[in-house]
Amino acid sequence: MTSKKFLYFHQHNIFGGLSNKNYEEAKFLVVGIPLDLSGTYRTGYRFAPIHIRQAAAQIEFKSLRYNREVSERDIFDLGDIILGSNLETSLKDIKNSMLELKGEEKIVATIGGEHTITYSTFMGLEAERIIVFDAHFDLRNEYAGMRFSHATWLRRLLENINVEDVLIVGARATSIDEISSNPPNVLYVNPLQLRSEEINFIKDWFKRDKKYYISIDMDCFDPAYAPGVGNPEPEGITPTVFFDFLSKYVSQLNIVGFDVNEVVPPYDLSGITSVLAAKVILEIFNMIISK
Protein backbone atom coordinates (compact mmCIF):
# COMPACT_ATOMS: atom_id res chain seq x y z
CA MET A 1 0.00 0.00 0.00
CA THR A 2 1.37 3.41 -0.89
CA SER A 3 1.85 5.82 1.99
CA LYS A 4 -1.17 7.98 2.68
CA LYS A 5 -1.28 11.68 3.41
CA PHE A 6 -4.09 11.42 5.96
CA LEU A 7 -4.41 9.60 9.29
CA TYR A 8 -7.09 6.94 9.58
CA PHE A 9 -8.56 5.71 12.83
CA HIS A 10 -10.83 2.73 13.64
CA GLN A 11 -13.58 3.45 16.16
CA HIS A 12 -13.27 -0.06 17.61
CA ASN A 13 -13.72 1.12 21.20
CA ILE A 14 -10.76 -0.52 22.86
CA PHE A 15 -9.28 1.59 25.67
CA GLY A 16 -7.25 4.42 24.18
CA GLY A 17 -7.84 3.10 20.65
CA LEU A 18 -5.14 0.48 21.24
CA SER A 19 -4.56 -2.63 19.16
CA ASN A 20 -5.05 -5.03 22.11
CA LYS A 21 -2.58 -7.60 20.81
CA ASN A 22 -0.30 -8.35 23.74
CA TYR A 23 -2.14 -10.02 26.60
CA GLU A 24 0.92 -11.90 27.85
CA GLU A 25 3.18 -8.85 28.01
CA ALA A 26 0.59 -6.41 29.34
CA LYS A 27 1.13 -5.03 32.84
CA PHE A 28 -2.35 -3.55 33.08
CA LEU A 29 -5.75 -5.09 32.41
CA VAL A 30 -8.65 -2.73 31.70
CA VAL A 31 -12.12 -4.06 32.60
CA GLY A 32 -15.43 -2.23 32.23
CA ILE A 33 -18.04 -2.86 34.94
CA PRO A 34 -21.20 -1.06 33.77
CA LEU A 35 -23.17 -1.65 37.01
CA ASP A 36 -26.17 0.72 37.05
CA LEU A 37 -28.71 -0.65 39.56
CA SER A 38 -28.68 1.26 42.86
CA GLY A 39 -28.35 4.89 41.76
CA THR A 40 -30.86 7.24 43.38
CA TYR A 41 -30.36 10.57 41.58
CA ARG A 42 -28.71 10.87 38.15
CA THR A 43 -28.25 7.40 36.68
CA GLY A 44 -26.72 6.12 33.45
CA TYR A 45 -23.45 4.72 34.84
CA ARG A 46 -23.73 1.84 32.35
CA PHE A 47 -22.58 4.13 29.53
CA ALA A 48 -19.35 5.20 31.27
CA PRO A 49 -16.90 2.48 30.13
CA ILE A 50 -17.64 3.19 26.44
CA HIS A 51 -17.23 6.94 26.82
CA ILE A 52 -14.07 6.76 28.94
CA ARG A 53 -12.46 4.34 26.47
CA GLN A 54 -13.24 6.75 23.61
CA ALA A 55 -11.95 9.75 25.59
CA ALA A 56 -8.69 7.90 26.24
CA ALA A 57 -8.23 7.50 22.49
CA GLN A 58 -8.25 11.28 22.04
CA ILE A 59 -5.70 12.36 24.67
CA GLU A 60 -1.94 11.89 24.88
CA PHE A 61 -0.51 9.11 27.04
CA LYS A 62 2.62 10.91 28.24
CA SER A 63 2.72 12.12 31.84
CA LEU A 64 3.89 15.59 32.74
CA ARG A 65 4.73 14.57 36.33
CA TYR A 66 6.52 11.28 35.69
CA ASN A 67 8.01 12.10 32.27
CA ARG A 68 6.95 8.60 31.14
CA GLU A 69 4.54 7.31 28.54
CA VAL A 70 2.74 4.04 29.15
CA SER A 71 3.00 2.04 25.94
CA GLU A 72 0.46 0.19 23.87
CA ARG A 73 2.10 -3.10 24.88
CA ASP A 74 1.55 -2.38 28.58
CA ILE A 75 -2.25 -2.35 28.34
CA PHE A 76 -4.83 -5.00 27.47
CA ASP A 77 -8.55 -4.19 27.47
CA LEU A 78 -10.69 -7.24 28.33
CA GLY A 79 -13.98 -5.47 27.57
CA ASP A 80 -17.01 -5.14 29.85
CA ILE A 81 -18.28 -7.74 32.30
CA ILE A 82 -21.80 -8.76 31.25
CA LEU A 83 -24.11 -8.23 34.20
CA GLY A 84 -27.75 -9.12 34.83
CA SER A 85 -30.36 -7.09 36.66
CA ASN A 86 -29.89 -8.50 40.18
CA LEU A 87 -27.55 -6.40 42.30
CA GLU A 88 -26.31 -9.08 44.69
CA THR A 89 -25.72 -11.58 41.86
CA SER A 90 -23.84 -8.90 39.93
CA LEU A 91 -21.63 -8.16 42.95
CA LYS A 92 -20.80 -11.87 43.28
CA ASP A 93 -20.00 -12.10 39.56
CA ILE A 94 -17.71 -9.05 39.78
CA LYS A 95 -15.89 -10.50 42.79
CA ASN A 96 -15.41 -13.86 41.06
CA SER A 97 -14.13 -12.23 37.88
CA MET A 98 -11.57 -10.32 39.97
CA LEU A 99 -10.52 -13.51 41.76
CA GLU A 100 -9.86 -15.03 38.34
CA LEU A 101 -7.82 -12.00 37.19
CA LYS A 102 -5.88 -11.86 40.44
CA GLY A 103 -4.01 -15.01 39.36
CA GLU A 104 -2.71 -13.21 36.25
CA GLU A 105 -0.29 -11.06 38.26
CA LYS A 106 -1.28 -7.92 36.40
CA ILE A 107 -2.66 -4.66 37.75
CA VAL A 108 -6.42 -4.46 37.19
CA ALA A 109 -7.93 -1.10 36.22
CA THR A 110 -11.71 -1.17 36.31
CA ILE A 111 -14.04 1.41 34.82
CA GLY A 112 -17.42 1.68 36.60
CA GLY A 113 -20.25 1.69 36.90
CA GLU A 114 -21.68 2.90 40.17
CA HIS A 115 -19.42 2.99 43.22
CA THR A 116 -20.95 -0.21 44.61
CA ILE A 117 -18.55 -2.17 42.37
CA THR A 118 -15.64 -1.33 44.67
CA TYR A 119 -16.89 -3.69 47.40
CA SER A 120 -16.48 -6.59 44.96
CA THR A 121 -13.32 -5.51 43.15
CA PHE A 122 -11.47 -4.94 46.43
CA MET A 123 -12.62 -8.28 47.86
CA GLY A 124 -11.86 -10.20 44.65
CA LEU A 125 -8.36 -8.77 44.25
CA GLU A 126 -7.68 -9.53 47.93
CA ALA A 127 -6.13 -6.13 48.56
CA GLU A 128 -5.25 -5.14 52.13
CA ARG A 129 -5.82 -1.38 52.23
CA ILE A 130 -7.95 1.08 50.32
CA ILE A 131 -7.59 4.76 49.44
CA VAL A 132 -10.98 6.16 48.41
CA PHE A 133 -11.23 9.52 46.63
CA ASP A 134 -14.82 10.61 47.15
CA ALA A 135 -17.00 13.59 48.08
CA HIS A 136 -19.06 11.20 50.18
CA PHE A 137 -18.38 8.67 52.93
CA ASP A 138 -20.68 5.91 51.59
CA LEU A 139 -20.97 4.63 55.16
CA ARG A 140 -24.72 4.39 55.60
CA ASN A 141 -25.90 1.10 57.00
CA GLU A 142 -28.86 1.08 54.59
CA TYR A 143 -30.05 3.45 51.92
CA ALA A 144 -33.52 3.41 50.33
CA GLY A 145 -34.02 -0.05 51.81
CA MET A 146 -30.83 -1.42 50.24
CA ARG A 147 -27.98 -2.90 52.25
CA PHE A 148 -25.74 -2.87 49.18
CA SER A 149 -25.77 0.42 47.26
CA HIS A 150 -23.54 3.26 46.11
CA ALA A 151 -24.20 4.94 49.50
CA THR A 152 -23.46 1.88 51.71
CA TRP A 153 -20.70 -0.14 50.02
CA LEU A 154 -17.90 1.12 52.30
CA ARG A 155 -19.91 0.16 55.40
CA ARG A 156 -20.24 -3.35 53.96
CA LEU A 157 -16.50 -3.44 53.19
CA LEU A 158 -15.73 -2.43 56.79
CA GLU A 159 -17.51 -5.59 57.90
CA ASN A 160 -14.62 -7.42 56.18
CA ILE A 161 -11.55 -5.24 56.79
CA ASN A 162 -10.19 -3.14 59.66
CA VAL A 163 -11.05 0.54 59.84
CA GLU A 164 -7.29 1.31 60.03
CA ASP A 165 -6.97 0.06 56.45
CA VAL A 166 -9.19 2.79 54.97
CA LEU A 167 -8.36 6.39 54.00
CA ILE A 168 -10.91 8.70 52.34
CA VAL A 169 -9.60 11.73 50.42
CA GLY A 170 -11.75 14.71 49.41
CA ALA A 171 -14.74 13.85 51.60
CA ARG A 172 -17.01 16.81 52.29
CA ALA A 173 -20.64 15.65 52.18
CA THR A 174 -22.34 13.81 55.01
CA SER A 175 -25.56 14.04 57.00
CA ILE A 176 -26.83 13.69 60.55
CA ASP A 177 -28.46 10.46 59.38
CA GLU A 178 -25.11 9.05 58.23
CA ILE A 179 -23.30 10.20 61.37
CA SER A 180 -26.04 9.09 63.77
CA SER A 181 -26.07 5.58 62.33
CA ASN A 182 -22.77 5.14 64.19
CA PRO A 183 -20.23 4.93 61.38
CA PRO A 184 -16.82 3.61 62.33
CA ASN A 185 -14.11 6.17 62.93
CA VAL A 186 -12.62 6.32 59.42
CA LEU A 187 -9.51 8.40 58.66
CA TYR A 188 -10.25 11.11 56.09
CA VAL A 189 -9.01 14.44 54.71
CA ASN A 190 -11.43 17.05 53.39
CA PRO A 191 -10.74 19.43 50.46
CA LEU A 192 -10.01 22.42 52.74
CA GLN A 193 -7.32 20.44 54.56
CA LEU A 194 -5.84 19.32 51.23
CA ARG A 195 -5.71 22.89 49.98
CA SER A 196 -4.03 24.21 53.10
CA GLU A 197 -1.62 21.25 53.25
CA GLU A 198 -2.65 20.57 56.86
CA ILE A 199 -2.51 16.86 56.23
CA ASN A 200 0.56 15.79 58.18
CA PHE A 201 -1.71 13.58 60.28
CA ILE A 202 -2.05 11.11 57.39
CA LYS A 203 1.59 10.81 56.34
CA ASP A 204 2.32 7.86 58.63
CA TRP A 205 -0.69 5.94 57.30
CA PHE A 206 1.10 4.89 54.11
CA LYS A 207 3.02 1.61 54.44
CA ARG A 208 5.26 0.15 51.73
CA ASP A 209 4.61 -3.50 52.74
CA LYS A 210 0.80 -3.54 52.19
CA LYS A 211 -1.25 -4.29 49.07
CA TYR A 212 -3.19 -1.16 48.17
CA TYR A 213 -6.31 -0.61 46.13
CA ILE A 214 -7.34 2.88 44.92
CA SER A 215 -10.97 3.80 44.25
CA ILE A 216 -11.70 7.08 42.50
CA ASP A 217 -15.28 8.33 42.66
CA MET A 218 -15.20 11.12 40.09
CA ASP A 219 -17.34 13.26 42.40
CA CYS A 220 -14.22 13.82 44.51
CA PHE A 221 -13.42 16.51 41.92
CA ASP A 222 -15.21 19.83 41.93
CA PRO A 223 -18.27 19.72 39.63
CA ALA A 224 -16.51 22.37 37.50
CA TYR A 225 -14.04 19.63 36.44
CA ALA A 226 -16.36 16.63 36.65
CA PRO A 227 -19.98 17.68 36.10
CA GLY A 228 -21.15 14.32 34.73
CA VAL A 229 -21.44 12.31 37.94
CA GLY A 230 -24.36 10.74 39.80
CA ASN A 231 -24.27 13.04 42.83
CA PRO A 232 -22.28 16.23 42.19
CA GLU A 233 -21.07 18.04 45.31
CA PRO A 234 -19.61 21.58 45.31
CA GLU A 235 -16.19 22.50 46.79
CA GLY A 236 -14.36 19.51 45.43
CA ILE A 237 -10.68 19.16 44.65
CA THR A 238 -8.98 20.20 41.42
CA PRO A 239 -7.22 17.73 39.11
CA THR A 240 -3.88 19.31 40.11
CA VAL A 241 -4.50 18.67 43.83
CA PHE A 242 -5.51 15.09 42.98
CA PHE A 243 -2.44 14.32 40.84
CA ASP A 244 -0.10 16.03 43.34
CA PHE A 245 -1.57 13.88 46.13
CA LEU A 246 -0.93 10.73 44.09
CA SER A 247 2.68 11.62 43.32
CA LYS A 248 3.41 12.72 46.89
CA TYR A 249 1.77 9.92 48.90
CA VAL A 250 0.71 7.05 46.61
CA SER A 251 3.37 6.70 43.90
CA GLN A 252 5.69 4.41 45.88
CA LEU A 253 3.00 2.07 47.23
CA ASN A 254 2.29 -1.49 46.07
CA ILE A 255 -0.92 -1.09 44.06
CA VAL A 256 -2.81 -4.23 43.00
CA GLY A 257 -5.74 -2.51 41.34
CA PHE A 258 -7.84 0.60 41.03
CA ASP A 259 -11.17 1.79 39.75
CA VAL A 260 -12.70 4.96 38.35
CA ASN A 261 -16.42 5.11 38.97
CA GLU A 262 -19.67 7.15 39.07
CA VAL A 263 -19.34 8.84 35.65
CA VAL A 264 -22.79 9.38 34.09
CA PRO A 265 -22.31 10.26 30.39
CA PRO A 266 -25.91 11.45 29.79
CA TYR A 267 -25.19 14.28 32.28
CA ASP A 268 -21.65 14.89 30.96
CA LEU A 269 -22.77 17.26 28.24
CA SER A 270 -19.29 18.53 27.33
CA GLY A 271 -17.66 15.11 27.79
CA ILE A 272 -15.02 16.56 30.12
CA THR A 273 -15.79 14.14 32.96
CA SER A 274 -14.92 11.19 30.73
CA VAL A 275 -11.76 12.96 29.54
CA LEU A 276 -10.65 13.52 33.14
CA ALA A 277 -11.50 9.91 34.05
CA ALA A 278 -9.35 8.71 31.11
CA LYS A 279 -6.52 11.00 32.23
CA VAL A 280 -6.75 9.62 35.78
CA ILE A 281 -6.35 6.06 34.47
CA LEU A 282 -3.40 6.96 32.22
CA GLU A 283 -1.67 8.97 34.96
CA ILE A 284 -1.95 6.05 37.39
CA PHE A 285 -0.49 3.73 34.73
CA ASN A 286 2.43 6.15 34.28
CA MET A 287 2.83 6.50 38.04
CA ILE A 288 3.07 2.73 38.46
CA ILE A 289 5.56 2.16 35.63
CA SER A 290 7.71 4.99 37.02
CA LYS A 291 8.01 3.36 40.44
Ligand SMILES: [Mn+2]
Ligand atom coordinates in the same frame (compact mmCIF):
# COMPACT_ATOMS: atom_id res chain seq x y z
MN1 LIG B 1 -19.43 9.89 45.92
